[in-house]
Amino acid sequence: MIRSLHRWFGLIAAVLLIAVALSGMALSVFPAAEALTRPTAQAISVAELAARVQAAEPSVEQIRRAPSGRITAYYFDGDQPASAVIDPATGKPAGSADTSALQRWLTIFHRSLLLDDTGRIITAGGAVVMLLLSMSGLFLLARRAGGWRLLLKPMRGTGDGRLHAVVSRLALPGLFLSSLTALWMTATTFGFLPEGAGAPAFPAEVSGRTGVTLAAIPTLLETPVDELRSLSFPAATDATDVFTLKTAQGEGYLDQGNGTLLAWNDAGWIDRVSHLMMMLHTGQGLAWLGLLLGLSALSVPVLGWTGVSVCLAGRRDGKTASVAAGDADTIVLVASEGGTTRGFAATLQSALSAQGLRVHVGPMAHFNSARWPKARRVILLAATYGDGAAPASANGFLEEFARCPAKPGLPLAVLGFGDRSFPEFCGFAAGIARAAEEKGWPLLTPFDTVDRQSPQDFARWGRNLAQALDLDFELNHQRAAPKTWELSLISRRDYGADVQATTAILRFALPKTSLWQRLTGQGLPRFEAGDLIGVVPQGSDLPRFYSLASGTTDGFLEICVRKQAGGLCSGQLTALEPGDTMTAFVRTNPAFRPSLGGKPVILIGAGTGIGPLAGFARANHSGGPMHLYFGTRHPASDALYAEELSGWKDDGRLASVSTAYSRTATPAYVQDILRKDAARLGRLIAAGGQVLVCGGREMAAGVAAALADILAPQGVTLATLKAEGRYAEDVY
Known part of the structure; x- marks a missing residue:
């Protein structure tokens, strides 16, 4: 309900709020200018x-x-x-006291939209909406973060959704204060408050x-x-x-x-509070606060744009309307990283609704049995990110669920989605199932899993669910074809051909989109380094995913590909020449991101795993402490991104670069240089550092073992770092 109110209030009042906010931002400059020029x-x-x-x-x-x-x-x-x-000092005139025509016009517009008392009522309504948006936004931010304790943690996610959350967190205090003080001043103007x-x-x-x-x-x-x-x-x-x-x-x-x-x-207290409210709202006497409120107001157009974009994206993703949680007899909650699990939830909802059940579908962060008075069953569809981790949308859920008492008479079913090639297959879902058993939740069906989005696995579980519900239905899930784009190759750099390990850095032009496509969100989705590009090779219907080495703001899409023996997709990609095209789609990977806030970031990779790590370094324009450990075969044949790495170190985007070569006279692997640099790594992680690992699974296992040994004397484990969002892998 909070999300719906937040969305609709924001959409309806967007134009009004943007107009009032921008005029308020402009007015915030005048008190600062006055403070600088007054005697x-x-x-x-x-x-x-x-x-x-x-x-x-x-x-x-x-x-x-x-x-x-x-x-x-x-x-x-x-x-x-x-x-x-x-x-x-002298009592003599030191300048004109007249208010400029621009300031007078902005003041009248900001207060009443040039419509006298009617306009004041309208702007007061806008202040009410902004106050509600600020409060509901704060609750949604806490829910997204995984609880109030984690509200100040780095935001996970990507694209417009992450931008909306990050800007909201920065701007909410100012927007809340501006709207609250505006309502007080309006109430004073119209005589709704006791007189002083x-x-x-x-x-x-x-x-x-x-x-x-x-x-x-x-x-x-x-x-x-x-x-x-x-x-x-x-x-x-x-x-x-x-x-x-x-x-x-x-x-x-x-x-x-x-x-x-x-x-x-x-x-009286009314006089004192009213004077304080006027100072807080206008910045007169507190010019620094006025400028901060102005910056907060400047965020309103950004929040409006990203909010509309997220809303439109949700509709494009095929989110179907569901029964309100308080009226539903069946609660289906979803934890999804890339959004595909929500498609399975939609299929389940349709099948159950056709059987006459009243189904509510929502994110797993909404788990609250006290708000489901009519619920007779709960079904949790939980995807697993990477090797056993929770998706960004369910960050902190397992800890909260473990503290939630079981509700008698409300059976629970847990279905995990993952990739069986990972050692911790469906680890997050399995953790939920174990916690449910320990807390004594009655089981609707035994814990089950779906491997690599298999419709057959989903249908098999559906038959067990139908039997448990004494209903007759089949879960015939059809994968929704993602929106794809034709990407034209503009350049390639080749490595490793002389050692039969052809590797290419492929750079593609972004597709041209019209202004209307951009305004309606129909262009290529925004992406960041570390996100994934999905490529369906000719002769197959299964996409292969490659980590992106660039972001939208770079103006191109770049991947690093090694030709695998018998590899269908890698063979086709490494055969591309400039001017050739590939068909692909973008998938977000929000859990694999450098955190913000100036803490050290430790990048560890080998081979083509350098791709997203290079993208992170390229985007590090602020010069935050970023350290790269990279393993490859030989400097003469496999020095991927060598020139860029040198340049990024010189300009401060990389604080250090440590390289291991496995095919030289003194062979070494990336875990070897980690152990050699154990003392510095220990200090960086003790200072709040984050570790991002990308590359093959064997390499990642070796890196994990090395880091575990390095951190053991500090009493720190990788499990602790993962729980704190300070250790993430992108392995293949």
């Missing part, structure tokens, strides 16, 4: 300031001090009213004299300028008039004949 403040009393201003401008009627500290005097220039910014203390009743009796010197008024002498809001001077020809003083502490009247304090009202 230097003086640690003086109001009496001293007023005396200086009156000496310079004898006709002064009022002095005001803005929250920013700027002092403005209002007086007469001849017979014409005038105003000026005052230098408190205000001015006291005008005194019934005054001295009837005039001409007191400002230095003889005790209240003005005791009030520092920093507390002044305004001082209004009495008319010199009217003996019944008085000085009116407003400060942060309250408001009162002073006799112009003897300086006596005639009446005073202390400021």
Whole structure:
């Protein structure tokens, strides 16, 4: 429900919020400019300031001090009213007090969209929506991260979804504060809040004299300028008039004949809070905060665009509507890395719905049996990322599930999706099944698995499920063909031909897309180094996946391919010449990413596993500490990316490069140079470093063994690093 409210509120109010946010961002610049140009403040009393201003401008009627500290005097220039910014050191005018036409227009537009009170109501509605979006977004971020404890951990994911989450996390505090303060100010404008203390009743009796010197008024002498809001001077020809003083502490009247304090009202809590809210919202007096709020407002167009993109992508992925969780008798929750498991969930939903069941489908992070009052069964479809890890969408789920008590009468079924060639086949799903058994959850069906998205395995499990439910259905899952693109090869670099190990770095041009395709999200999906490109070779219907060595912002798509003996896809790819094309699709790989935040990143790879690691280094424009350990055969034949690695080390994108060659006079493998550099690796990991490993499975096993030995003296295990999101593999 929170996700639906967040989506629809955002879509409906997107244009309004963007307009208000951008005008607010523009207005945030003015307080900062004012803070830089205003005269230097003086640690003086109001009496001293007023005396200086009156000496310079004898006709002064009022002095005001803005929250920013700027002092403005209002007086007469001849017979014409005038105003000026005052230098408190001299009391003389130091510049015009007029607000620029641009600032006035932006202020009116920001407050009311140029529509007076109607516009104020509309913008107040926008503030309500922004407040709801901020709160619901915070809950969704916590859910995505795997719990409130992990909210500040590096975000997993890719593309527009990850960008939306990262920008949200940075901008939410500012957006929440802006919307909350805007609502307070609107409520004050329309009289929805109790009135403040205000001015006291005008005194019934005054001295009837005039001409007191400002230095003889005790209240003005005791009030520092920093507390002044305004001082209004009495008319010199009217003996019944008085000085009116407003400060942060309250408001009162002073006799112009003897300086006596005639009446005073202390400021109430409404006055103090309203003043604070105005400062927080406008940045006046807190220019740094105003700029931060302006930057937060600048995020609104980004959040609007990425939110629409994610919504459209969800529709393209074929997500089907399901019954609300509170009304469903069957709960199907999915943990998927690349999205294919959601397709199996859609097939299951259709089959069960056709049997009259009320099925709710959602992400596994939504597991909460207390919110399913009508549920009679729960089915968990859990994909496994890599060698036994949870998908990004279910990060932290297993720990939360292990703490969740079993619900009597609510049987559970767990179906794992994975690749049997990995030692930890369906490791994440198996962990859920073990936790369910330990907690005493009743089983709907025994734990089962699907190997490499096999429709036959899924159908077999479906028959067992139908029997357990005493229903008659078949799960006939048809793989949805992914959207593919024709990619044209623009260059290739060849290695290893003289040692019969042909390897090529292939660079493809990005397909040209129209503006409409980009606006509607129909172009090639955004990708980053470490994502996967799926290629279906001629003569086969099964895709082969290659790790990307580039991101969309690089302007090209690059992979590193070694020709395998009898390899159908690798043979076709390494035979491509510039101008030839291949048909491919992009699949995200969000768990294999360098983390942000300036912590060390340790890249370990061998052979063509250098591809995504090179992409990570290429994208490291901030110069974060990134260390590469790379193993290959021989520097004369297999020095993949040698020139780039040297250049990236020189410009700071790589802090160090350590290479192992296995076919030289002194052969070494990548795990050997890791052990040789054990002391430094230990320090890097102790400093919060992250380890990313890419290459063959045997190499990865050797690297894991070496790292386990290196970290053992510190009491750190690879399992701990994996649980913290600091160790990830992309192996084949």
